[in-house]
Amino acid sequence: MWSRVFILCACAWAYSESRVVNTAQGPVKGYQDDSGLYIFYNIPYAKAPTGINRFKAPLPASNRSYVLEAINKGIICPQSTELLSMFMFNQTITITEDCLIANIFVPDTKKTSLPVIVYVHGGGFILGQGNFLTYKQFAQTNDIIVVTFNYRLGAHGFLCMGTDDIPGNAGMKDQVALLRWVKENIANFGGDSNDVTIAGYSAGSVAVDLLMLSDMAKGLFNKVIPESGANTVAWGVQTDPIKNAKEYGKLLNFTVDDVNALEEFYKTVSYEILTSKQFGLLSRPDQTFLFSPCVERNTEGEEFLTDSPVNILKSGRYNKVPMLYGFANMEGLIRMTIFEEWKNKMNDNFIEFLPPDLQFNSEEEKETVANKIKDFYFGGKVTDENTLSYVDFFSDALFTYCTLRAVKMHLAAGHDKIYLYEYVFVDDDVPVVLHTNVRGATHCSQSVDLSDGNFTHAAYVPFTPEARDMKKIVRELWNNFVKTGQPVPEGSKFPSWPPVDKDWSPHMELNNPLQLKGSLLKERALFWDEIYEKHYRHPLPPQNIAKRFEL
DSSP: OOEEEEESSOOOOOOOOOEEEEEEEEEEEEEETTTOOOEEEEEEOOOOOOGGGGOOOOOOOOOOOOOOOOOOOOOOOOOOOHHHHOOOOOOEEEEEEEEEEEEEOOOOOOOOOOOEEEEEEOSSSSSOOOGSOOOHHHHHTTOOEEEEEEEOOOHHHHHOSSSSSSSHHHHHHHHHHHHHHHHHHHGGGTEEEEEEEEETTTTTOOOOHHHOOOOGTTSSSEEEEEEEETSTTTTOSSSOOOHHHHHHHHHHOOOOHHHHHHHHHHHHOOOHHHTTOOOGGGTTTTTTOOOOOOOOSOOOOOOOOOOOHHHHHHHTOOOOOEEEEETTTTTTGGGGGHHHHHHHHHHHHHGSSTTTBBBOOOOOHHHHHHHHHHHHHHTTSSOOGHHHHHHHHHHHHIIIIHHHHHHHHHTTTTTTOOEEEEEOOTTTTTTOOOTOOOOOOOOOEEEHHOOOOOOOOTTOOOHHHHHHHHHHHHHHHHHHHHSOOOSTTTTTTSSOOOOOOOGGBOOOEESSSEEESOOOOOOHHHHHHHHHHHOOOOOOOOHHHHHHOOO
16 A cells, blocks of 8 residues: 655755665665765665554565665655644655665765764654654764664554564564664665664654663664653553553444454554544543553564563663663643643543553542642642643653653663753743743754754744754764763863763753753652552553453
8 A cells, every 4th residue: 555645845856976885685876965965765674564464573675686766755654644744844755554764864974984873753653754853964064874764653563462463563673673774784884883873752762762671672772862752651651552452443433342353453454544543642631642662472573572661670681871861841842732621621630631551449549649640730720820830740741750760760770871961942932831921942852953953843943043053062962972972071062961870960951051950850750759659550461451351
């Protein structure tokens, strides 16, 4: 199945100088663009299985004897076109099952063994494509090879039923396949296969955080940069995959209460139907999007994740590579557009907004905890006067607490190379928060700074001189980390930035100028620690959940 979607207009591409590079699957021909980079678009790194096998691990990419013209064909994985229209402009895109392609951005240099950074795109695991953000300026200025890529999304990538045909984590196995492809081929592009940093924003941040914990990905990278998202967040790993599969099935008008029939339905339904109800998944009050990675049971093939991230972190049995870890100070602004609607819902039934990775012995206990959270943030009632508390609540529920929780477990496990930050820079052109005169940095603002600035979350585009200066600072910090494992190495012009220690201190406040500060959101982190220590519910493999629900 494939379809082509035109969003506003098609873009013409003009190429000049070219370069042919051999890969294990055959030669590819890239072209130099106006940035000076040689860009290789649309390189198949693996092949997505089709038909009833559509949810299985990726297959090897096909070998070819001809030279592949590595030009941008706008290939993306199946997803909701309603969602796409919100994020992609001035582009021609082709939606196809055969969507597992990589894009390689190579500086025009005679140097070899260049450091490599692989970026995992965001989109809540249900939308997006490799070039949601691009990093041409970062690559060209710093002599770094940048790799972006597609992976399967939504049900196609993250339906998890624990069977041989739908084991789960297809989208994460795509990411591992990409990293294995990079390991095998990047030297031919001038990169160092032993110096690969993985980075990601939003869902991509959760993804790279999970890749660090997976045995499948060991040895494929040596540094990690999660930007606004962590592996312990409720929406990052499905607590109850069978329940989620049934819930989405109902949205697709499948109402038979039979798990075997449900599996057959998913294996045979068209992709148009499969993606048709994903638009509403980004605004669920329980802080999840239904589809995300899962803990797998033992089926055919490799398992990406066999235990909960919390258990893996506590065990210390994972590859403790240097991390540049953090978030923006008002991540929760991502929920501000629905404040008027959700304000009343939160006052009427705050229980709806509890994340599903909390469990309770009774409805009374659940209501007690819900009221405790509501009191902590809102003094008992959500009003126009406490919109900043609304922002704080969703910042913590979606992005910040999970990061701080993970940092605490990393430190307990002996991981001492984590550089913690909070991005706080905000331009004067950014609108103030509703019902206030306060401005804040929204979700993934630091990611926008690193990129070429084509992400719609960047409220301050076009960039002012102050914003351009901030972009330079972020790019230099990220460049330092990619090349040395430290954002501020010895001899840097920036203030000293040691790794984080107990009480989430120190952390760097990313602003102009940078400021090293003490504990980061300690009061809010300790508040949630108390709740999660009493009520945390580990995600289980779908087989165990199926038994509990007697399906």
